[in-house]
Amino acid sequence: GGTDMKITINPSYASCPDIEAFVQSLASCGGFDSGGTTLHDGRNTVKVFDTTAGRLAVKRYGHLTMLNRIVYGTLRRSKAERAYLHAFRLRKLGIDTPEAIAFVETRRHGVLHDSYFVSRCSDFRPMRPVTEQFAQTRQGADILDALAFFLLRMHDSGILHNDLNISNILYDGDTDGQYRFQVIDTNRMTFNRRLSMRQRFDNLRRLSCPTPAYLYILEQYARRRNADTESVQLEGAIMRLVFDMRQRLKQGIKSALNRFRMNTLFRKIQ
Secondary structure (H helix, E strand, C coil): CCEEEEEEECHHHCCCHHHHHHHHHHHHCCHHHHCCEEEEECCCEEEEEEECCEEEEEEEECCCCHHHHHHHHHCCCCHHHHHHHHHHHHHHCCCCCCCEEEEEEEEECCEEEEEEEEEECCCCEECHHHHHHHHHCHHHHHHHHHHHHHHHHHHHCCEEECCCCHHHEEEEECCCCCEEEEECCCCCEEECCCCCHHHHHHHHCCCCCCHHHHHHHHHHHHHHCCCCHHHHHHHHHHHHHHHHHHHHHHHHHHHHHHHHHHHHHHHHHC
């Protein structure tokens, strides 16, 4: 029949009736569209809500093709469910991420329609400004040193964040120069027993930050691995170059295809 809703709430919040009502309202009463403050509005939408349980971040995953709706509805977990489960797994492995509160999915006639992931809203700061101004400040180098160690720890735990964009890393600095990090956007992750150097650098090339900061992170990472820093930087730079070229080629092909589709459609209309 019609629309079904599946809600899963973090057991630590099970006794909090407001959470269940809030999570339910996101999907059933248009609460997501009408409330909250928008942080990001792209393919997915992220909003912040002030609730009785504190400030919560809610991500709605959007723009699913019909094939993906069927696949996520039957063969694979939804992105919201994966983000929720990965948050627990990361924290268990000692890698910080905002606490997962809940996820909710709506299905129409058995096909996934919408999915939402709810977490605590982080008070950590974005890393991007640090990587952009890193050459001008001594503090920038300190933060990137700490970041390289954090990434190494994550890789040593067998974790690959498959969307390791610099925007998905947040940091917090103590007054004594101790820095802590969190990863967000955790639905695309793989957990392994151990990672080869190739897998590690393949993962690091995704760090979309200016080249000086990127090479500095590679250097610090290599130092801590007792690897030859120059060859690591060279290989990292080449891998990143190839990655960027591939991405640009993909985008070019995509927009060419879209133009072709539009032209075909336009000719049919005429």
